[in-house]
Amino acid sequence: MPKAFAQIAFTPAARTFQEQYGTKEAYAKYLEGEEVTGHVIEDDHVTFIESMDGFYLSTVSETGWPYVQFKGGPTGFLKVLDNRHFAYADYRGNRQYLSAGNISQNNRVSLILTNYEKQQRLKIWGEARIVSLEEGSDFVLSLMPADYKAEPERAILIRTMALEWDCPRHIPKRRTVDE
Template sequence: MAQTYLHTMFGPRARALQAAAGSRASYARMEANAGDADILTTRELDFITARDSVYMASVSEDGWPYVQHRGGPAGFLRRIAGNRIGFADYQGNRQYLSAANLAADDRVSLFLMDYPNRRRLKLIGHASSSDDPADIAALMVPDYAAEPERAVVIDVIGFDWNCPQHITPRFTEAEVQRATRPLTDELARLRARVAELEGLPNWKD
């Protein structure tokens, strides 16, 4: 855990519950030993740009949390500069809940999942949306068929890597195909060989 994430997310009640559960001392040491700021490094940026989906939570004007899923080709979520990341937001069901929430409160929390390797990165930051064509064009994914409606830009202030506990490995169709390609290639070779042998004259004749 990095410092900004710890000090932003650990409020008095969380610290009190940690104390009651016996975990406060270890978290206090983590807070004391954390760095000065949560700076996205190559490790985080490589993870972010390899993802093809993200879950983003925002808060409504009445204080209700709302979680939205956004996806696209791997790399649709990208670094703009420093700790600023963004993505082109494509047309959905036109409820515009996240867009409305961000207009009232720009705080967001993001979950990025790597199911095959059981890794999870959590980000917190301030987000804004823009319908400026230049902002949208800067975040568009080349050759992607969908048409973006807006650009969403997030200034990340904190992040946390989670342990793999309770993350069930899941695989995309492409990942399964890559993993089974040696077997399917061997099966095709054997089938071709069988067909070749079946076409030969019977040696007993």
């Protein structure tokens, strides 16, 4: 378990529950030491991220309400740019703009990427930035999958703050039609 994950996720409330249920000592070691680990996109993360055809994005509004949205596209629509950044073209959808509105006020996001067939799940915490077509049309268009008939409105650029492989124990094994 990386330290970056523990620093973000093990809030005082979470640690109270860990103490109550007897796991505090088991997890305390992930908060020790100076070196922060688990915030850099490694090779296994790149392969997994770029194999996705969808993920769940969590944002929080300026009024404090969480919002979770499924984001989908063809396999590979998530593009890893370097060891701390990945991005995707944000396509026109139902035009409610809840995630974009939330990101514009609070850049903290959390993503869950799941491969049900392999029973793998990657949790990512990051800081998101909206790149409009006006600001960076070449960048936004470079993220568009070839031959995908969607209209990009912006790009979402995410800087990773923590990545954590989740326990596969309760991930149901499923296959897509293609699989």
